[in-house]
Amino acid sequence: MRKTALNCVYELAKSNPDIFFIGSDLGVDTLKAFKEEMPERFLMEGVSEANVVGMAAGLALEGKTVYVNTIATFLTRRCFEQVVLDLGLHNVKVRLIGNGGGVVYAPLGPTHLAIDDIAIMRAIPNVTIVACADAVEMKKLIVQTVDYPGPMYIRLAKGHDPLVTQEETPFEIGKAIRMKRGDDGLILTTGITLRTALEAIKTLEVQGLDVGIVHVPTIKPLDTDFIRTQIDAVPLVVSVEEHTIMGGLGSAIAELIAESTFEAPKGFKRIGIPDIFPDQYGSQDSLMERCGVSAGAIVAAIWEISKKYVVSSR
Amino acid sequence: MPNQILDYKTKLDARSKYLRSQIIKGLRAGRRGHIGASFSLVEIMRVLYDDILKFDATNPSWSQRDRCILSKGHGCLALYVMLVDKGFIPEEELLKFCQVDGILGGHPEHKVAGVEASTGSLGHGLSIGLGMAINARYEKNGARVFVILGDGESNEGSVWEAAMSAGKNKLENLVVMVDYNKHQSYASTFEVQDLEPFADKWRAFNFAVSEVDGHDVKQLKEALQKPSKEGKPTAIICHTVKGKGVPYAEGNMQWHHKSRISDEDINSLLEEVEKY
Numbered sequence: 001m002r003k004t005a006l007n008c009v010y011e012l013a014k015s016n017p018d019i020f021f022i023g024s025d026l027g028v029d030t031l032k033a034f035k036e037e038m039p040e041r042f043l044m045e046g047v048s049e050a051n052v053v054g055m056a057a058g059l060a061l062e063g064k065t066v067y068v069n070t071i072a073t074f075l076t077r078r079c080f081e082q083v084v085l086d087l088g089l090h091n092v093k094v095r096l097i098g099n100g101g102g103v104v105y106a107p108l109g110p111t112h113l114a115i116d117d118i119a120i121m122r123a124i125p126n127v128t129i130v131a132c133a134d135a136v137e138m139k140k141l142i143v144q145t146v147d148y149p150g151p152m153y154i155r156l157a158k159g160h161d162p163l164v165t166q167e168e169t170p171f172e173i174g175k176a177i178r179m180k181r182g183d184d185g186l187i188l189t190t191g192i193t194l195r196t197a198l199e200a201i202k203t204l205e206v207q208g209l210d211v212g213i214v215h216v217p218t219i220k221p222l223d224t225d226f227i228r229t230q231i232d233a234v235p236l237v238v239s240v241e242e243h244t245i246m247g248g249l250g251s252a253i254a255e256l257i258a259e260s261t262f263e264a265p266k267g268f269k270r271i272g273i274p275d276i277f278p279d280q281y282g283s284q285d286s287l288m289e290r291c292g293v294s295a296g297a298i299v300a301a302i303w304e305i306s307k308k309y310v311v312s313s314r
Numbered sequence: 315m316p317n318q319i320l321d322y323k324t325k326l327d328a329r330s331k332y333l334r335s336q337i338i339k340g341l342r343a344g345r346r347g348h349i350g351a352s353f354s355l356v357e358i359m360r361v362l363y364d365d366i367l368k369f370d371a372t373n374p375s376w377s378q379r380d381r382c383i384l385s386k387g388h389g390c391l392a393l394y395v396m397l398v399d400k401g402f403i404p405e406e407e408l409l410k411f412c413q414v415d416g417i418l419g420g421h422p423e424h425k426v427a428g429v430e431a432s433t434g435s436l437g438h439g440l441s442i443g444l445g446m447a448i449n450a451r452y453e454k455n456g457a458r459v460f461v462i463l464g465d466g467e468s469n470e471g472s473v474w475e476a477a478m479s480a481g482k483n484k485l486e487n488l489v490v491m492v493d494y495n496k497h498q499s500y501a502s503t504f505e506v507q508d509l510e511p512f513a514d515k516w517r518a519f520n521f522a523v524s525e526v527d528g529h530d531v532k533q534l535k536e537a538l539q540k541p542s543k544e545g546k547p548t549a550i551i552c553h554t555v556k557g558k559g560v561p562y563a564e565g566n567m568q569w570h571h572k573s574r575i576s577d578e579d580i581n582s583l584l585e586e587v588e589k590y
Contacts (some may be wrong), residue, residue, distance in 0.1 A: 040452050043483075048475035051441045055479065058445020061424075061431065062453075066445075081435060082472075086442060089432050090424055 002156045004135040005097055008142035009067045010034045013041060016146065020059050022052050024070040049074045053082035053094070060092035065146055071105075072098025072114035072155060076121060087151035088124040094151050101131060101155035101191065102242030103278060106287040110277045114155070118190075119247025121153045122220050129220040130173060131155040131191035134163045137217060140171040148173055157192045158284055164195045165215075176223040178230065182212030185267075185302050186230055189240040190216045190249045193293065197240055200298035211302060222252050228260050235309040236267035238301050242293055245272040267309030269301045324529040326559055326590050329364075330356055334559045334587045336395040336408065342580045344412030346573040347420065348388040349563060349583075350556040351464065354495040354528070355392035358552055359384075361534040362460060362491075363396040371401040374427040378455045381430045381446045385439020386464030386493060387421035388571070393429070394418050402428035437470030439463070440490065444480055447488040447547075458487045466498030469507045474519070480547045481520030488547040489538070490521065493528065495556035499570050516549040528552030560586040 010031055013019040021034060022043045035042040045052050049070065056066040068075065075098045076083070087094050098117060105112035121129045128150060132138040138156075145152060170177060179194065180201060187197040194215045204211045214230050216223070231237050237257070239250035250270030257268055273291040280290050288294060326334075333356050341347045363369075367380045384393045391411070397403050403417070403426060410416030417426055421434025431442045443461035450457040467473060480488055494512065496503050503509055516523045522543035526533040537550050556570070557563030560583055572579070 043448070045479050045482075046475075048472075048479065050437070050472040051444070051475035051479050054438055054441020054472070054476065055445040055448070058431075058442040058447075059449050060445070061442065062446055062449040064449060082438065082441070085432065085435055086438055 001132065001135045001138050001161055002099055002159050004138045005142055005154065005156060006031055006069065008139055012142070012146055013038055016065075018064050019146070020064050020066045022056055022066060022068045024049055024052055024074065026069065049079040050082050053079045054086050056094040057082070057086035057090055057092055060094050061090060065093045065095070067095045067097060069097040070099065071112065072101050072117050073112055076114065076117040076153070080120060083127070083151070084124050088126045091126045091150050093149065095145050095154055096152065097154045097156060099156050101157060102284070103273070103287040103291070104158040104284050106284050107281050109281060113278060115242075115244050115273050115278070116247070117153070117155060118219055118241070118243050118249065119251070122247060122252070126150045127220065128152040128173065128218065129155070130218050132217055133165050133192060133194040133215060134161050136163055136167060137165045137169070137171055141173065141217070144173050155191060161192050162195055164198060171217070174218050174221055174223060176214050176216045176218070176226050179213040179215050182210040183234065184209045185211040185236040185238065185306065186234045187211060187213045187238050187240055187298060188216055188227065188249065188253055189213065190219055191242055193240045193242050196293065196295050197298065199295035203295060203299050204302060207299070209302065209306065216249060219249050219252060222256065224256060227253070228256060231257065231260070231266060232262050235264065236302065236305045238269050238271055238298055238305070240271045240293065240298055242288060243272050244275060245270045246275055248272060265309070267305035269305055271297055271301055324527055326529070327531070330360065330531075331559070331587050331590065333360055333395050333399070335584060336398065337391045338580060338583050338587070340391045340394060340408050340411040340418070341575055341583070343409045344420070345575045346412060346571070347391055347575070348571045350495070350497065350566070350569045351386065351389040351493075352391040353558045353560065353563070354554040354556045355389045355462070355493050356558070357529045357531055357534055358462060358491055358493060358554075359392045359396045361531055361538060363400055365535050366538045367460070368457070369400070369428075371428070374402060377453070378457055380457055381443065381459045383430050383433065383439040383443050383459070383461045384422055385433050385443075385461050386436065386467050387433030389464070389493065390418070390420065390422045393422055397426070397428040400428070436464065436467040437472035440473055440476035440480070443488060444476055444483070444485065447485045448483065450487055451485070458489060460489045460491065463490060463492045465492060465494045465496065465503050465509060466506070468492065468509055477516065477519040477521070484545040485547045486542040486545065489542075490516070490547065490549045492549065492551050493554050494551050495554040497556040497565060497567065497570065499567075501567065513551050516551070520546055521549040522546040523549045523551065525551045525553065528554035529558055559590050561590075562586070
């Protein structure tokens, strides 16, 4: 997904002289061709995220579209005020591409886990937040970022993530996508947990429950009207994300449900990383499992809620 | 170059006094403001806008204009009076400083004509200026970028991240001016966070450095008119006096920021400036 995103930026930059790239201290040979062919628009400014984001704002205030790439935690936590003021307040076209959203860097420990990045970014006015499910979707996203107004945070996953969307799957910034219709419940998910949700509904289907999926790549602005309609049609909803349950997709959906009037009350559960610092290394998958973000956890949650809500609403 | 506080006894000419009286108009409107930090800046802003910057007040976004970022945004009144003086904004706005229906607040905002970037939280302006300077070099539009920093602001690590980057990028079109009035909010810079050897720090970050009396219009002009040194950004350390122009406010921490400014205060400030 990362390689796709950066290659796509390079391809766009070749025909658009207003595109700049700024990295902090990325891996050797990252965007080598970009640097060789367009050196004046390729900047590598060191481990200084506050400065990198400020520079990006300066370029964007001059009308440029600036792509900034480094590890997600450093783009969100380290330079939070620069993101708020230099990007958000000025409302400029800077795209923060965060490597390793979620628990991708499980082996590196808690300093590198971007489990609060979405919550952090959601609090900033004008910022758009997108988490793609795979490289196919990422490619569609990056093309649309060139003209999209305002700052944007793009959450990347690990790389070589399984492909779960198709070329023909529609994608538009700001739009949620119905991946499967289902009458018994709805899973709302963002980023790579779409694959976890797809796995869960297979099990649920075998067990006799017909559960739908809405993929929400754009967490902000939330596709409120569409999501509300989808929720209205089912008795129960589960949100799934590779993120703390505080302030991410689950919180956004909870806010939406709390402020909506539905024909019948909804069962609702957030599945995400609990309010803790994860305590193991291992792999992304093992840490997700440890934190309760798994197909099994989704299945269990849906059965648990369905005891009350499916029966009462039918 | 001496660093002692209040070592600069430079007299103020009529224009410097007039600009300070304009700042006092803003203070009267808002009944508050960063007096010391604005008064130490007056000559820096005056020389920039009177003699150095290329701009067109009727077309504030003219692509070839020089960019001026007041990174120490709390000194905004010294910027506002120049923007009024040059016709970017009407004087009526100065008379609504910090008021509910005004556009000029206690820190400059980008939405105001002539304000290049919203500043106020310290340590942001230099990086933004770097981005603008890189763009000007890329576009070959001849624009220069001037960033005015405070001394207290230079406590921020982000200032030095930006300085490192400016040196590495050899931004000859970037000029940093530091309003070195040797005072921050709590006490002197020597007590709170000593910046010395300050000029050497900028040299170590690959800047071409000069030091001037920041209230001496001639010295400021000469430093700013000097061609930039090949491959280096410029830093001008401007030795100034906080509250310059009002003897009882000079170097007096009580006058860093004032709220509930009375009519008596206003009259006294005007009188002191006039007889300075």
